[in-house]
Amino acid sequence: MREGLIRYTAGHMKRFFRRMLAIPLAAVILVGQGCTKAPSQEARELSKQVVMNVWGVVDDYDAYEQVFTKFRQSHPNAEIRYKRFRLEEYEEKLLNAFAEDRGPDVFLIHNTWVDKYMPKLLPAPKSVKTAVQVVTGTVKKEVTTQVVNTPTITIRALKNDFPDFVSKNSVRRVDVSTTPDKKVFEERVVALPMSVDTLALYYNKDLLNASGIPTPPETWGQFQAQVQKIVKQDDRGNIIRAGAGMGLGSNVDRSPDIASLLMMQNGAEMTNENGDTTFTRTPQALEGLREIPPGLQAIQFYADFANPAKAVYTWNRNEPNSLDAFVQGTSAFYLGYNYSLPLIRARAPKLNLGITNVPQIENSPEVNFANYWMWTVSKKSASTDLAWLFVNDMTGKDLVTSYLKAAKRPAARKALLTEQLEDEDIGVFSSQVLTAKTWYRGKDPKSADQALIELLDAAPGVEETQDLNELLRKASERIEQTRF
Numbered sequence: 448m449r450e451g452l453i454r455y456t457a458g459h460m461k462r463f464f465r466r467m468l469a470i471p472l473a474a475v476i477l478v479g480q481g482c483t484k485a486p487s488q489e490a491r492e493l494s495k496q497v498v499m500n501v502w503g504v505v506d507d508y509d510a511y512e513q514v515f516t517k518f519r520q521s522h523p524n525a526e527i528r529y530k531r532f533r534l535e536e537y538e539e540k541l542l543n544a545f546a547e548d549r550g551p552d553v554f555l556i557h558n559t560w561v562d563k564y565m566p567k568l569l570p571a572p573k574s575v576k577t578a579v580q581v582v583t584g585t586v587k588k589e590v591t592t593q594v595v596n597t598p599t600i601t602i603r604a605l606k607n608d609f610p611d612f613v614s615k616n617s618v619r620r621v622d623v624s625t626t627p628d629k630k631v632f633e634e635r636v637v638a639l640p641m642s643v644d645t646l647a648l649y650y651n652k653d654l655l656n657a658s659g660i661p662t663p664p665e666t667w668g669q670f671q672a673q674v675q676k677i678v679k680q681d682d683r684g685n686i687i688r689a690g691a692g693m694g695l696g697s698n699v700d701r702s703p704d705i706a707s708l709l710m711m712q713n714g715a716e717m718t719n720e721n722g723d724t725t726f727t728r729t730p731q732a733l734e735g736l737r738e739i740p741p742g743l744q745a746i747q748f749y750a751d752f753a754n755p756a757k758a759v760y761t762w763n764r765n766e767p768n769s770l771d772a773f774v775q776g777t778s779a780f781y782l783g784y785n786y787s788l789p790l791i792r793a794r795a796p797k798l799n800l801g802i803t804n805v806p807q808i809e810n811s812p813e814v815n816f817a818n819y820w821m822w823t824v825s826k827k828s829a830s831t832d833l834a835w836l837f838v839n840d841m842t843g844k845d846l847v848t849s850y851l852k853a854a855k856r857p858a859a860r861k862a863l864l865t866e867q868l869e870d871e872d873i874g875v876f877s878s879q880v881l882t883a884k885t886w887y888r889g890k891d892p893k894s895a896d897q898a899l900i901e902l903l904d905a906a907p908g909v910e911e912t913q914d915l916n917e918l919l920r921k922a923s924e925r926i927e928q929t930r931f
Contacts (some may be wrong), residue, residue, distance in 0.1 A: 486578075486591065486592040486593070487594065489594050490578050490592045490593060490594050491592075493576065493577055493578035493594060494524050494578035494592050495524060496524050496526065497524055497525050497526065497829070497830045497833060498526045498528060499525050499526065499527050499528070499552045499553060499828075499830065499833065499834060499837065500528050500530070500551040500552050500553070501527055501528065501529045501530070501551060501552065501553045501554070501837075502529075502530050502531075502532065502537075502540075502541065502551040502553070502554040502555065503529065503530070503531050503532070503554070503555050504531065504532050504533070504534055504537045504555055504820065505531075505534065505786055505820070506531065506850075506854050506856075507531055508529050508531065509853060510850055510853045510854035511529060511841075511850055511853075512853070513846075513849035513850070513853065514841045514846050514847070514849055514850050515527045515529070517846055517849070518837060518840055518841065518846070521579050521580060522577065522578075522579065522580075522833065522836075523580065524578065525830075525833060525837070527837075530551075537555075538560075541554065545567055545825070545827075548827065550567070550825050550827060551825060552824065552825055552828035552829070552830065552834045553822060553823070553824055553825070553828075553834050553837060553838060554822070554823060554825065555820045555821065555822060555823075556568075556638060556820065556821055556823055557818075557819075557820055557821075557892070558616045558640070558817070558818070558819050558820070558821060558885060559616075559885075559887075559888045559892035559895075560892060561616055561617070561619065561637060561638060561821075562619075562887075562889070562890045563890045563891065563892065564823070565619065565637070567825060567826065567827075568637055568638070568823045568824060568825060568826060569823075569824045569825065569826040569828070569831055569835070570619065570621045570623075570635035570636065570637045571599045571600070571635055571636040571637065571824075571835050571838075571839070572599065572831075572832070572835065573598065573599060574596050574597060574598045574599060575596070575597050575599060575832035575833070575835050575836045575839075576594060576595070576596050576597075576832050577594075577595060577597065577832055577833050577836050578592050578593070578594055578595070579592070579593055579594075579595045580592055581593055597836055597839075599636065599835060599836075599839045600636060600639065600839055600842075600843075602614070602618055602634055602635075602636065605617065605618065605636060605639075608844075608860055608861060608862065609640070609859055609860060609861065610643065610817070610859070610861065610880055610881055610883065612817055612883060612884055612885050613640060613643070613859065615885075615887075616638070616821070616885065617636055617637060617638045617639060617640070617821055618634050618635070618636055618637065619634070619635065619637050620632050620633070620634050620635075621633065621634075621635050621637070623635065637823060638821035638822060638823035639821055639822055639823075639838055639839070639842040640819050640820065640821045640822070640842065640859040641822070641841065641842050641847050641850055641851070641856070641859055642819060642820075642850075642851065642854070642856035642857055642858060642859050643817055643819040643857060643858070643859045643880050643883070644784040644785045644786060644817070644818045644819050644856070644857060644876060645784070645785075645805075645815050645816060645817055645818070645857070645876050645879040645880060645883050646701070646704060646705065646708055646782055646783070646784060646805050646815065646816045646818070646879075647782075647783070647784070647785070647802055647803065647804060647805055647875045647876055647879065648663060648664075648780060648781075648782060648802070648803050648804065648805050648806065649773065649780065649781040649782075649783055649787075649791065649800065649801070649802055650663045650779060650780050650781075650800075650801045650802075650803065651773070651776060651778075651779045651780075651798065651799065651800070651801075652799040652800070652801050653776075653799045654677060654688070654776070654779040655673070655677070655779060655801075658673070658676045658677045658779075659676065660673050660676060660677070663801060663803045664806050665803075665804070665806060665807065666806055666807055666808065666809045667709075667748070667806045667807070667808055667809075668809055669806070670691075670780075670806045671759050673690065673779075673780075674690030674691055674693075674752070674759055674761050674779075674780070675690070675758060675759060676690075677689075677690040677761075677779045678690045678760070678761040684755075685765075686761065686762070686763065686765075686766065687777075688777060688778075688779075689761050689762055689766065689772060689777060689778040689779070690752075690759075690761040690778070690779055690780060691752065691761060691762070691769075691778060691779065691780035691781070691782070692762055692766065692768075692769020692770075692772055692773070692778055692780075692781060692782075693705070693749065693752035693753070693761065693762055693769075693780075693782075694749060694750055694751065694752030694753025694754065694761070694762045694763075694903075694907055695753045695762060695763075695764065695903055695904055695907065696899065696900035696901060696902065696903030696904040697764075697900055697904055698764065698766055698767065698768050698769065699762075699768075699769045699903070700768060700769045700770045700781070700782075700783060700787075701782070701783070701784070701818075702899070702900055702903050703895075703896040703899040703900060703903075704816055704818060705749070705782050705816075706745070706746065706749055706899055706902075706903060707816060707886065707899075708805065708814070708815070708816040709745035709746075709748060709749055710726050710741065710742045710745040710746070711814050711816070711884055711886075712745070712807065712808050712811065712814040713741040713742070713744055713745040713748075713808060714730060714732075714733055714737075714741040714811075715730070715740070715741040715742035715745065716728075716730045717886035717887075718886055718887050722887045722889070722930055723927065723930075724923045724926050724927050726742035726919075726923060727740060727742055727743070727916070727919050727920050727923045728740055728742075729741065739912065740916075742919065743912070743915060743916050743919055746902070746903070746906055746915065746919060747906075747912075747915060749903065749906070750903070750906035750907045750908075750909070750915075751907075753907035754907040754908055755908075756908070756910075764904075766778075769781055769782075770783065770787065770790075770791075773791070774791055774794045774795040774798065775795075776795070776798065782805065784818055784876070785855075785856065785857060785872075785873060785876040788802075788855075788872060802872075802875050803875060804875055804878065804879060805879065812882075813882045814882060814883075814884060815879035815880075815882050815883040815884070816883055816884065816885065817880070817883035817884065817885045818885070819859065822838045822841070822842060823838070824838060842859070844860055844862065844863065847859075847860065847863070848863065851863065851867075855870075855872050855873055856873065857873045857876040857877040857880060858877060858880070859880075861880075861881065864877050864878075864880055864881070888926065888929065889926060889927075889928075889929030889930040889931075890929055890930065890931065891929040892929070894925070894926075894928075894929050895925075895926040895929050898922045898925035898926050899922060899926075901922070902918050902919060902921075902922040905918055906918060
């Protein structure tokens with residue numbers, strides 16, 4: 448009996464150990480099969496290492512570092528090489544690079560540059576095909592490379608998620624036909640913003656305090672009154688303290704934008720649906736209500752600040768650039784964008800600085816002015832699908848927040864604006880985004896700006912409405928020529 452039990456136990460134990468030895472071996476075989484699962488030929492092609500050259504302006508690499516890192520987590524085959532240029536050199540470098548076929552894959556364009564750069568950029572496809580590394584399984588985890596079709600942002604989503612003016616700049620009707628003998632036109636997204644800047648009013652608190660002004664102006668009427676309190680002239684009539692850099696074109700920072708803002712606030716329609724310039728006319732809704740076209744009236748208002756015969760005279764051709772005067776403490780107000788804030792603080796660290804909303808016309812709808820950059824893709828990129836996925840992702844809500852926090856920029860996406868309103872640096876700019884406007888300046892926006900600058904330089908002292916209207920008409924004609 449005892450010998451039989453021993454024999455049974457020994458046989459049982461042998462079978463038990465054989466099963467135990469077999470379990471880890473099977474596990475090794477199963478895991479090995481999962482880890483060595485070969486990707487498809489298409490996945491191998493799409494997962495090849497790619498260098499994606501990204502060119503930007505204003506912001507350094509640090510502002511985008513988290514965006515780039517997060518994108519590469521799912522697309523490790525993409526090596527992102529970011530190059531930042533100075534604003535004054537950027538467009539020249541960009542155009543030269545494209546002329547020599549060494550341009551970037553992804554690059555920034557100003558919102559007024561879209562039509563100028565249309566021949567060089569690739570509209571977004573409805574979806575893009577890329578290789579993505581994914582983790583599959585629950586108990587048994589494995590990393591595999593899969594081909595994924597990802598839809599890009601739709602025009603409907605663009606209009607829902609961004610301010611109204613963005614779609615006017617970032618959507619164009621393009622030929623999407625794949626055969627040369629047949630044209631098929633569709634509306635496509637051609638560029639996307641991460642941030643939107645707006646004109647705001649910077650002010651020197653010490654100069655306002657010294658002039659007995661407790662709070663900055665909210666309306667243009669208050670602005671005029673405060674300028675008159677602040678400005679000081681010597682015995683010879685030279686301005687020794689300016690209220691604001693206003694009234695001229697060439698020595699006022701972004702004077703075309705300020706003039707455009709005033710015209711739009713006053714009810715002028717800058718262009719019609721066809722892109723024709725119309726700011727010299729009285730809109731149909733205002734006919735019979737205005738003796739003077741609203742655009743002309745706005746230019747007269749602006750020019751008075753540089754007219755010695757006017758009570759609000761505060762600026763002339765001998766003054767430096769308006770930004771320089773502000774940081775030097777010789778001008779109390781400066782109309783500028785969020786991107787000027789770091790520069791002002793660096794150049795004038797002891798300046799008792801305030802920022803407030805741009806003045807409005809009393810009892811009129813609020814109107815602000817937008818100025819921003821958008822990411823787009825070169826049609827000569829060797830990896831257009833991956834490039835458009837990159838643009839789609841980094842302007843999306845999930846990735847863009849890290850950029851906005853790092854760069855301290857107002858958001859382009861409407862859903863992200865509310866949380867920025869209490870921010871000391873960007874709250875004012877963010878609060879104006881939803882009421883901001885912009886306008887089409889043709890295929891040569893620099894020439895359009897120059898036409899406005901020359902108009903503004905000539906306007907002060909032109910007392911006859913007819914003569915000023917002729918100057919405005921000539922500027923409009925010059926801008927109209929940039930459409931083609």
